[in-house]
Amino acid sequence: MSDVGQAPVRDQWGTKLGFILAAMGSAIGLGNIWRYPYVVYENGGGAFLIPYFVALATAGLPILLLEYSIGHRYRHGAPGSFHLISEKWEWLGWWMAAISFVIATYYVVILAWVLSYIYYSVGEQWGDDTAGFFIAEYLGTSGDGDPASFWTVGSPQWKVVLGLVLCWAIVYYILFRGVKRGIELASKFMMPTLIVLLIIIVIRAVTLEGASDGLNVLFTPDFGALADWQVWQSAYGQVFFSLSIAFSIMIAYSSYLPRRTDLSNTGLIVGLSNAGFEFLAAIGVFAALGFLALTTGSEVTEVAGTGGVGLAFIVFPQIISSLPALNSFFGVVFFVTLFFAGITSMVSILECVIAAVREKFDLGRTAAVNWICGIAGVISLLYVTEGGLFYLDTVDHFVNAYGLVVAGLAEVLLVAWIARELTAQRDHLNEISYIRMGPWWTASMKVITPALLTFVIIASLWDEFQENYSGYPTSGLLFVGGGGVLLTLLFAITLALNSRVPHQLDMVKE
Amino acid sequence: MDTGAIIMLLIGAIFLWGGVAVVVANYVRVSRSRPKD
Numbered sequence: 001m002s003d004v005g006q007a008p009v010r011d012q013w014g015t016k017l018g019f020i021l022a023a024m025g026s027a028i029g030l031g032n033i034w035r036y037p038y039v040v041y042e043n044g045g046g047a048f049l050i051p052y053f054v055a056l057a058t059a060g061l062p063i064l065l066l067e068y069s070i071g072h073r074y075r076h077g078a079p080g081s082f083h084l085i086s087e088k089w090e091w092l093g094w095w096m097a098a099i100s101f102v103i104a105t106y107y108v109v110i111l112a113w114v115l116s117y118i119y120y121s122v123g124e125q126w127g128d129d130t131a132g133f134f135i136a137e138y139l140g141t142s143g144d145g146d147p148a149s150f151w152t153v154g155s156p157q158w159k160v161v162l163g164l165v166l167c168w169a170i171v172y173y174i175l176f177r178g179v180k181r182g183i184e185l186a187s188k189f190m191m192p193t194l195i196v197l198l199i200i201i202v203i204r205a206v207t208l209e210g211a212s213d214g215l216n217v218l219f220t221p222d223f224g225a226l227a228d229w230q231v232w233q234s235a236y237g238q239v240f241f242s243l244s245i246a247f248s249i250m251i252a253y254s255s256y257l258p259r260r261t262d263l264s265n266t267g268l269i270v271g272l273s274n275a276g277f278e279f280l281a282a283i284g285v286f287a288a289l290g291f292l293a294l295t296t297g298s299e300v301t302e303v304a305g306t307g308g309v310g311l312a313f314i315v316f317p318q319i320i321s322s323l324p325a326l327n328s329f330f331g332v333v334f335f336v337t338l339f340f341a342g343i344t345s346m347v348s349i350l351e352c353v354i355a356a357v358r359e360k361f362d363l364g365r366t367a368a369v370n371w372i373c374g375i376a377g378v379i380s381l382l383y384v385t386e387g388g389l390f391y392l393d394t395v396d397h398f399v400n401a402y403g404l405v406v407a408g409l410a411e412v413l414l415v416a417w418i419a420r421e422l423t424a425q426r427d428h429l430n431e432i433s434y435i436r437m438g439p440w441w442t443a444s445m446k447v448i449t450p451a452l453l454t455f456v457i458i459a460s461l462w463d464e465f466q467e468n469y470s471g472y473p474t475s476g477l478l479f480v481g482g483g484g485v486l487l488t489l490l491f492a493i494t495l496a497l498n499s500r501v502p503h504q505l506d507m508v509k510e
Numbered sequence: 511m512d513t514g515a516i517i518m519l520l521i522g523a524i525f526l527w528g529g530v531a532v533v534v535a536n537y538v539r540v541s542r543s544r545p546k547d
Contacts, residue, residue: 046518212511219515262540268533276526434540
């Protein structure tokens with residue numbers, strides 16, 4: 001199907017439920033399953049819930065609602081919306097879109113690993129040495145993961161390429177079908193299924209022997225940790241990353257909503273569901289770790305590792321192999337859960353880029369999807385090489401720590417202090433929403449959020465100069481990590497300098 | 511499980527899952543009371 005010759009039209013959600021599920025799908029991603037449980041565990045256990053709730057109320061939900069309001073009020077993607085707020089700030093919208101684009105290039109590779117592991121779960125093909133299987137045999141990482149091999153790019157690993165091609169095909173198809181027939185339809189199927197699958201995993205995990213040991217490690221509160229500023233930094237960082245803030249996704253998604261939509265309540269549903277989901281995932285993960293500790297005769301703290309990729313592809317295969325029955329079944333359930341959580345986030349990450357490009361260059365959906373998926377697909381090949389794991393880890397670290405957080409800070413400063421749009425945005429939210437934003441929202445946007453994001457950035461920079469991230473060479477961190485962030489910024493400024501003005505595509509009901 | 515861990519688990523569950531239940535119930539109530547577009 002080609003849209004050549006047709007006037008580009010703006011998509012719209014078919015139902016409010018469709019939007020809520022798609023927004024939940026965007027917020028609920030891999031980090032909810034493999035990052036949040038470890039953030040709780042490492043930052044005071046149950047006591048972490050206090051800074052987490054504070055961060056959710058004073059920064060997470062307020063910024064989420066601000067992004068909803070911006071997109072809904074201006075009915076553009078991020079570059080177009082920021083152009084309407086102030087012409088000089090279109091670059092910020094492009095920077096957010098560029099950051100999302102870079103994240104998509106490696107996020108899809110992790111999904112390819114997950115897809116492969118759905119297959120490997122059948123008969124537990126990873127064997128006894130799950131770390132060796134993942135790092136050396138599957139990824140073929142140079143130097144068996146030794147950071148000194150950072151610059152050994154090597155050749156693409158065909159096992160990973162196969163999964164990557166399949167993932168791109170799925171992502172392309174969903175995006176090609178559009179907002180209503182693609183993203184909304186996929187979310188309506190995947191999100192309820194994802195929640196059911198997670199409940200199955202949690203029920204299995206908490207009924208395993210040793211589960212209570214894992215839950216004790218996770219939830220036993222250490223209130224002394226609340227005096228540590230790093231715990232509060234972690235809480236604000238977790239809330240920020242978990243809600244997909246500053247990706248520009250929520251700006252694009254809310255721009256597809258009908259005029260009369262209760263934004264505040266919708267935002268609270270999405271924000272709280274995301275938090276509730278990761279809380280449930282934490283219970284499942286640590287109950288399973290308690291079981292693994294019991295079967296291996298170790299402490300939970302010894303088997304827990306550091307979360308992230310290691311948890312999903314090294315520790316969980318061990319747990320799956322140790323289960324008393326139905327190992328392959330639970331392996332497939334776990335990795336399908338990860339895949340659904342990831343793929344709904346992946347399409348949202350690219351959709352905000354597609355919306356931005358369409359508005360700026362007056363492109364039809366098919367053309368925009370072809371360009372964006374095509375270029376991202378070529379770049380993603382870098383991460384399936386022998387050095388791919390190093391580059392993925394480095395880019396992920398820098399783009400999250402400096403790209404997203406700085407862009408989020410700039411966004412809040414622009415609206416609250418530079419363009420002084422806060423009252424207009426609050427009035428817009430209150431005009432159409434049942435739950436009204438009061439002084440706490442204004443205070444959060446004007447003072448609390450900018451102050452805390454500045455603090456998070458300074459703390460991240462401080463950590464950066466203490467030691468090289470993951471022991472990688474300085475040249476690698478500067479070139480791949482710092483260079484990557486700089487490139488997104490230069491790219492954003494170049495696009496903003498282009499004289500074409502992002503324009504609103506005609507809104508039609510599908 | 512230890513008492514402290516159980517209490518924190520319950521606090522998290524009540525605030526987060528209870529919060530979801532409240533906002534969803536509110537959304538359904540408001541949606542039903544509003545005229546269709």
